[in-house]
Amino acid sequence: MVQSTFVIVGASLAGAKAADALRENGFEGRILLIGDEPDPPYERPPLSKGYLMGKQDRETIFVHPSQWYVDQGIDLRLNTVVTAIDRDRKAVTVSGGETIGYDKLLLVTGASPRRLAVAGADLDSVLYLRRVGDCERIQRTFRSASRIVLVGGGWIGLEVAAAAREAGVEATVLVAGELPLLRVLGPQIAHVFADLHREHGVDLRLGARVSEIVGEGGKVAGVWLADGTRIDADAVVVGIGATPNTQLAAESGLQVNNGVVVDASLRTSDPDIYAAGDVANALHPMLGKHIRVEHWANALHQPGTAARSMLGKPAFYDRVPYFFTDQYDLGMEYAGYAKPGSYEDVVVRGDLASREFIAFWLAGGRVLAGMNVNIWDVNDAIQHLVRSGEQIDRDRLADPDLPLELLTAG
DSSP states (O other): OOOOEEEEEOOSHHHHHHHHHHHHTTOOSEEEEEOSSSSOOBOSHHHHTTTTTTOSOGGGGBSSOHHHHHHTTEEEEOSOOEEEEETTTTEEEETTSOEEEOSEEEEOOOEEEOOOOSBTTTSTTEEEOSSHHHHHHHHHHHHHOSEEEEEOOSHHHHHHHHHHHHTTOEEEEEESSSSTTHHHHOHHHHHHHHHHHHHTTOEEEETOOEEEEEEETTEEEEEEETTSOEEEOSEEEEOSOEEEOOHHHHHTTOOBSSSEEEOTTOBOSSTTEEEOGGGEEEEETTTTEEEOOOSHHHHHHHHHHHHHHHTTOOOOOOOOOEEEEEETTEEEEEEEOOOTTSOSEEEEEEETTTTEEEEEEEETTEEEEEEEESOOSOHHHHHHHHHHOOBOOHHHHHOTTSOGGGSSOO
């Protein structure tokens, strides 16, 4: 009997969970897990949270011990780049020229940080955060630098700023818009995060655009803004978003549009190729449209759906999008999908000033998304509200004495 071969491109959390799910679902064939990094699959949230701040040991970030891959019979190829997909021959080519045939192929190639395109952006201490090596370089920077500039007021920029302040490093955050996280959260909730960082000594520069990074001896010495202001700095950390790694898919002729386009079962335009995680632009059954979500929960859960689909089992991915953050004494969970311009109202239950509240983003009286800040054990109920699609009375939604579970008919 000929043994089937499943190839997974991307030795990430998503890649490891896919290999895990294939074995759990009874696949006994050959699994190749191929990644271009030197480290085995690890989780990324600690890179901007616990591990960056020195609160987690390095061993805790890995998805599985190295022996697990041996025990499961998974051929883990590290420091290996997949350079091409030949869909006609059903084979991939890897660095060094080896060709590997596949019966099914899963792309979990992730995303890469957007690069800052200004003079001086190639200086030695201009840093990005994506991989464990990036995190460790920023850790070393915290030990040697007295002041850093963060370019970008998104989740990564703010989490790194919080880590810097906890390490005793002066931090300036450059925000292109009127507030950090404004496009994601709207002004009412974005102010909460702006105030949080100011209270912890972060210098927030709003409406700020970098024109040049200047250096001395090949290292960062400061940042010039478009308005002529100079900010002295020992390092710059850039967090201006990420782009999906679609080049391999596009060159092979797969459908690509803000990621690799897949259906609800995570199958691409080629029935033998699948995609999951940051790179996948997936049809979401609950939302009725394609979405691409760059968060840990997708990398954790989508591969299980992909694995079942690869094995010919009925499967579709319909989890409510979810992410979390920890900054100083603020912990937050967010569930749902409320893009800028998609919601009409924001309802708050609780107290914004004390940073203990739940916020809801609504359209047509329906909850698109909810965020619990320093209030716990409610996210499942928030996800139920999102999933129900029911119209919810605004006053009832804002009433902290009314349990969330009683707001829907179901």
